[in-house]
Amino acid sequence: MPRISTSLIRKASRIRPGLHLLLPECRTLEQAKLEYKWLAEELPPGRSIRWACFQRYNHVPLQYILRSQPFGPLEIVCKPGVLIPRWETEEWVMDLVKILSNSALLSNNDPLHICDTFTGTGCIALALSHGIPNSSFTVIDVSRKAIELVKENMLKNKVSKGKLIQRNILSSNGCNEYPSHIDILTGNPPYIRKRHFIRDVTTSVKLFEPRLALIGELECYENLVDHWLSKTNSFFYEIGDFDQFSYVQNRIKDDSNLSRIWSVGLKYDSNGNPRVVYGFKATPKGSILLQILEPFGTIKYLATALSRHKANSK
Amino acid sequence: MWLSKLQFPSKSVVKGIFLNCKSPWLVRPTSTTTNSQSSTTIPTQYSELSPLLVKQAEKYEAELKELDKDLSCGIHFDVNKQKHHSNLSALTDAFIEYKEKLNELKGLQEIILSDPSLKEEAEQEYVELVPKYEATSSRLVNKLLPPHPFAEKPSLLELRPGVGGVEAMIFAQNLLDMYIGYANYKKWKYRIISKNENESGSGIIDAILSIEEAGSYDRLRFEAGVHRVQRIPSTETKGRTHTSTAAVIVLPQMGDESSKSIDAYERTFKPGEIRIDIMRASGKGGQHVNTTDSAVRLTHIPSGIVVSMQDERSQHKNKAKAFTILRARLAEKERLEKEEKERKARKSQVSSTNRSDKIRTYNFPQNRITDHRCGFTLLDLPGVLSGERLDEVIEAMTKHDNTERAKELLESN
Numbered sequence: 001m002p003r004i005s006t007s008l009i010r011k012a013s014r015i016r017p018g019l020h021l022l023l024p025e026c027r028t029l030e031q032a033k034l035e036y037k038w039l040a041e042e043l044p045p046g047r048s049i050r051w052a053c054f055q056r057y058n059h060v061p062l063q064y065i066l067r068s069q070p071f072g073p074l075e076i077v078c079k080p081g082v083l084i085p086r087w088e089t090e091e092w093v094m095d096l097v098k099i100l101s102n103s104a105l106l107s108n109n110d111p112l113h114i115c116d117t118f119t120g121t122g123c124i125a126l127a128l129s130h131g132i133p134n135s136s137f138t139v140i141d142v143s144r145k146a147i148e149l150v151k152e153n154m155l156k157n158k159v160s161k162g163k164l165i166q167r168n169i170l171s172s173n174g175c176n177e178y179p180s181h182i183d184i185l186t187g188n189p190p191y192i193r194k195r196h197f198i199r200d201v202t203t204s205v206k207l208f209e210p211r212l213a214l215i216g217e218l219e220c221y222e223n224l225v226d227h228w229l230s231k232t233n234s235f236f237y238e239i240g241d242f243d244q245f246s247y248v249q250n251r252i253k254d255d256s257n258l259s260r261i262w263s264v265g266l267k268y269d270s271n272g273n274p275r276v277v278y279g280f281k282a283t284p285k286g287s288i289l290l291q292i293l294e295p296f297g298t299i300k301y302l303a304t305a306l307s308r309h310k311a312n313s314k
Numbered sequence: 315m316w317l318s319k320l321q322f323p324s325k326s327v328v329k330g331i332f333l334n335c336k337s338p339w340l341v342r343p344t345s346t347t348t349n350s351q352s353s354t355t356i357p358t359q360y361s362e363l364s365p366l367l368v369k370q371a372e373k374y375e376a377e378l379k380e381l382d383k384d385l386s387c388g389i390h391f392d393v394n395k396q397k398h399h400s401n402l403s404a405l406t407d408a409f410i411e412y413k414e415k416l417n418e419l420k421g422l423q424e425i426i427l428s429d430p431s432l433k434e435e436a437e438q439e440y441v442e443l444v445p446k447y448e449a450t451s452s453r454l455v456n457k458l459l460p461p462h463p464f465a466e467k468p469s470l471l472e473l474r475p476g477v478g479g480v481e482a483m484i485f486a487q488n489l490l491d492m493y494i495g496y497a498n499y500k501k502w503k504y505r506i507i508s509k510n511e512n513e514s515g516s517g518i519i520d521a522i523l524s525i526e527e528a529g530s531y532d533r534l535r536f537e538a539g540v541h542r543v544q545r546i547p548s549t550e551t552k553g554r555t556h557t558s559t560a561a562v563i564v565l566p567q568m569g570d571e572s573s574k575s576i577d578a579y580e581r582t583f584k585p586g587e588i589r590i591d592i593m594r595a596s597g598k599g600g601q602h603v604n605t606t607d608s609a610v611r612l613t614h615i616p617s618g619i620v621v622s623m624q625d626e627r628s629q630h631k632n633k634a635k636a637f638t639i640l641r642a643r644l645a646e647k648e649r650l651e652k653e654e655k656e657r658k659a660r661k662s663q664v665s666s667t668n669r670s671d672k673i674r675t676y677n678f679p680q681n682r683i684t685d686h687r688c689g690f691t692l693l694d695l696p697g698v699l700s701g702e703r704l705d706e707v708i709e710a711m712t713k714h715d716n717t718e719r720a721k722e723l724l725e726s727n
Contacts, residue, residue, distance in 0.1 A: 015513060030624075031607055038606075038627055062606045070628030087592075087608060087629045088600050094630055192601055202603045214601050240600050270592050273599050 018053035025056050025204060035062060042066045059204040071123045072097070074130060074157045078121060081145040083213035085123040088269045089188055089238060092276050093124050095267075095296060096236060097131030100184075103292040111135055115179055115232070117169055117187040118220070120213060122150035124186045126159050136161045138179050142168040143212065170223055182232035189220030191240035218247050221277075225251045229258065234280040234289060245277045249301055252279065260304050263290065267297030282306045362416065363451055367720075370458055371409045378402040408454040415447040459719050462532055463649060464566035469531035470507075470642050471523040471564055476540060478558025481547040483517025485676075486560040488699055489541060490521050493534075495701025502527035507635060508625045516548075522639065524567065531566040536687075536711040538564040538673075545678030555679060559672070565642035588640075589613040592629065612636045619643050674707075683707065688714030 004023050012020035012029055022032040039052045044067055055065050063069040063078040070076070071085050072094045078084050100112075112135040116125035119139040129137045139150055139162060147166045154162055165177050192201060192214045205214070221244055224237060229252075239245055245266050252258045260282070267276040276297065280289040282305040290299070290306060381399050422443070425436040473490050475482035490509075497504040503526045510519040525534070542559050550556060591611040597603060609624035610632040621643070623636040675684045676695060683698050684691045690710035697703035 015515075026606070034624060035606055061604050063604070070626070070631060072628075072630050083601070084604055086600060086604065090628070090630055188601075190601070200598050200602050205602065205604050209604065238600065240598060240602070269599065270590060271599050275600065 018050050021053040021057040025059060025062075038062070038066070042068070059207050061204055061208055064208060072127045072131070074123070074127055074153075076121050076123045076126070077149060077152050077156055079145065079149055080208065081210055082143065082149050083120045083188075083209055085121055088271070088273075088275055089124065090127075091269055092236070092238070092267055093127050093186075094131075097128060099292055099296055100128075101131050101133075103288070112183040113137070113179060113181060114184045114186065115182040116140070117185070117228075118189045118213070119150060120146050120188065122146075122153050122162075124188060125150075125162065126153055126157055128184065128186065129159050129162065130157065136163075138163040138165065138182075140165045140167060140169055140178075142166070143210070169227075170219060178231070180231060182228075183234065185224075185228055185232040185235040186237070187220070187224070187235075188238040190214050190216030191220070191238065191244060193217060193241075218244065221248050222251075224248065225258070229262065229279075232281075233283060234278070236276055236278045239274055239277050242274045245274055245300075248277045248279075253301055259301075263299055263303040263306060264301040265293065265297045265299045363412070363454070367455065367458055367723075370723075371405065371412075371454065374402055374458075375406050375409060378406050405454075405457045408450065408457055412447075412450050412454050415443065415450055419443060419447060455720050456716055459716060459723060462535070464535075464645070465532035466529055467531040467566035467568065468524070468526050468528055469534050469564055470567055470639065471525065471534065471537070471562060473518065473521045473523070474561045474563075475517065475519070476559030476561050478543075478556060480512065480514070480517055480549050481543075481556055482558040482560055483512045483519065484547070484549075485517075485541075485543045485558055486521070487517045488543075489560055489562060490518060490523065492699050492701050492704060493523055493525075493537075495699075496704045497525055497527075497530075497701070499701050499705070500527070500530075502530055507639075508623065526567075531564065533708060533712075535564050535566075536673075536708060536715065537562050540672045541674050541676065542672050543676045543678070545676075565639075565646045567638065568641045568645050583614075587615055589615060590633065608632055610636050612640050614640055614644065617644065617647060619647070685711055687711065690714075 004027070008029065009020045009023060012023055012032060015033075016036060019032055019036055022035050023029075026032040026035055035056070036049075036053075039049055039056075039062075043049060043052055043065075047065075052065050056062065061078075061084055063084045064080055067078055068075050069078050069085050071090050076085055112132060114125055114128050114132075114135055114137040116122070116128075116137065116139045119125060119141045122139050125137045125139045129135050139147075141147055141150070144166060147164050150162075150164055154160065163179075167177070190213050194215050194217065197206075197211075197215055201214070221237065221239075224235065225248060228235065237248070249264045252262045252264055262279050262281060264277065264279045266274055267278065269275040278293070278297065280293065282303040287306065293299075378399070381395075381402065385399075419440065422436050422440045426433050426440065429436075471493055473486045473493075475486040478485070494504060505524045505526065507522040507524050509521040511517070512519055540559050540561050542557060544555055544557050546553055547556050547558075589612070591613070592609065606627065607624075608627055608629040609622060610629055611620060611622040612633075613620050619640060621636045621640045623632040623639070626632045626635065673685065673687055675682075675686065676699070677684070678695060680693075681695045682691060682693055683695055685707055688710050690707060692698060692703065692706060694703055698707060
């Protein structure tokens with residue numbers, strides 16, 4: 001990353017005291033001014049703006065200083081030890097809410113059950129539950145801090161009807177607390193490859209966000225295919241690179257049972273990176289899902305049951 | 315002298331000077347008749363409405379009768395029809411009043427001419443009646459004019475400095491304060507959607523003000539255009555008067571800003587019609603970085619309109635705001651195009667009022683504010699800039715616009 005020129009630092013410090021301290025994180029003067037405005041407006045009581053600027057200079061994430069991050073229509077409380085919701089996640093979750101809240105799936109009366117694994121702040125489950133009126137949810141996370149934070153966020157955003165489970169899903173698979181029937185399974189598992197951590201991750205994330213929520217190879221996606229596909233009607237998992245998508249797609253394609261009933265799709269974020277691997281079962285609901293999820297992403301693999309059905313209907 | 319006094323009854327605004335008060339198109343002055351026997355001039359001059367407008371009003375009256383018939387038969391009215399009915403009955407009431415006053419005037423005129431014994435009294439009554447008659451007739455003209463398509467909408471005001479550097483930025487800030495003051499004075503709810511301040515801290519680079527009062531667009535739409543200021547700027551060291559400008563754009567808000575309606579609107583665009591750009595550096599994104607840059611840029615490809623928004627911490631909210639502004643700009647553009655088409659079709663020679671370059675001058679040395687479209691001048695600059703007396707300027711402009719539109723209505727008939 002290029003060094004910030006001394007003239008820019010001098011210019012910033014002349015505009016407002018402390019503004020130059022925001023430059024290392026913000027990079028541009030415009031962004032620094034915006035952050036300064038947000039800090040001035042939303043700083044928790046008892047903290048000075050000078051303190052906040054020094055925190056930013058030391059790479060502390062803005063969301064940990066302000067203790068919150070907007071997520072769609074919600075305001076999510078953020079605390080050290082729990083991953084901060086990213087705009088990419090917000091983007092695909094809001095797309096999903098938009099599609100589902102207008103779909104025929106909601107017209108029948110049975111409520112949708114949402115299950116969110118690796119939930120962290122609980123942002124995905126809360127946003128979905130907030131946007132889909134007739135729904136209930138379960139969230140699962142290994143971290144105690146995360147579960148506590150989900151409770152706080154449920155209170156703050158006035159979302160109820162949720163079940164919270166603190167357990168490591170990678171090691172305890174046959175747990176009777178897990179819901180037996182899920183309509184929508186979501187997850188934002190740790191997906192940064194260990195060998196890329198030093199190279200690709202920015203300083204602020206490296207220093208302040210929990211590695212437990214960041215570093216992962218393929219085990220979470222393996223767990224998805226092995227243990228969750230039998231319980232759910234659809235899944236939406238965030239990914240960090242194309243290989244993670246290929247892994248899920250190939251596991252489903254190569255399995256004679258799964259390839260018959262599961263279709264797999266891929267969604268890119270607006271920055272052009274592969275972001276979500278999703279799939280749905282070829283049930284009666286499946287053909288509806290095939291239609292309503294059309295604008296969400298691109299279907300890369302169509303379940304043989306559905307493709308035959310399609311051929312017949314033609 | 316006596317005559318001219320009658321022709322312009324109580325039209326001058328307090329402290330204001332009306333330059334072109336009456337359009338000769340609208341009215342048909344009756345000829346001055348003289349009594350050959352006594353050779354004294356009697357006041358007979360009043361302005362009758364053009365027969366075309368009267369015909370229009372009679373048409374509406376007939377329509378109201380039809381509707382009343384339907385109503386008495388017990389036919390169910392929906393909301394729109396009810397609205398139409400109430401509009402028509404208000405119009406017809408004004409028309410009936412107009413006809414009554416006109417007949418009274420004509421009657422008085424006859425008495426003055428034929429009966430010398432009652433002449434004095436009749437003349438006095440006549441003089442009193444003329445202003446009342448004028449008020450009724452102008453009310454009727456306003457009712458006959460079709461309302462602006464977006465008259466009921468809340469509004470968005472965009473301010474940008476024009477020529478004049480920092481001084482223009484300061485003037486743009488003055489205008490922003492004026493509109494905020496005006497909203498306060500009117501007790502309207504407002505919100506500053508975005509504001510970019512000049513780096514040195516004086517003046518603005520741009521600002522968008524949202525006024526959430528329904529109908530505020532109808533009031534503020536004449537503010538659109540280039541505003542000119544003449545004063546000795548605070549940045550001037552040698553005491554010279556500078557002329558600078560700032561542009562004001564007024565747009566109707568096409569719906570409320572709740573995220574649901576935004577989503578609904580987003581869907582009404584065809585795929586590929588809108589490009590949504592997020593301004594972010596390349597990289598892997600996702601969990602790898604935690605950026606606070608949430609800027610969004612929308613490009614409406616068919617029209618080339620670009621809107622960017624970065625004020626909110628949430629990209630989602632920035633997107634919603636950007637869509638509100640894009641929607642407003644598109645609506646305004648479509649309306650202007652439609653108006654332009656209608657105007658061309660009519661081949662009327664009427665010069666456009668809402669797009670003339672410089673619409674108003676704020677002259678500080680003379681403490682004067684002049685609206686160039688209607689020629690209205692007010693000598694109280696602080697009062698206007700605080701927003702308290704802006705209403706008078708707008709009122710003058712509204713009247714001017716009504717006459718202009720009445721002119722167009724007549725031509726189209």
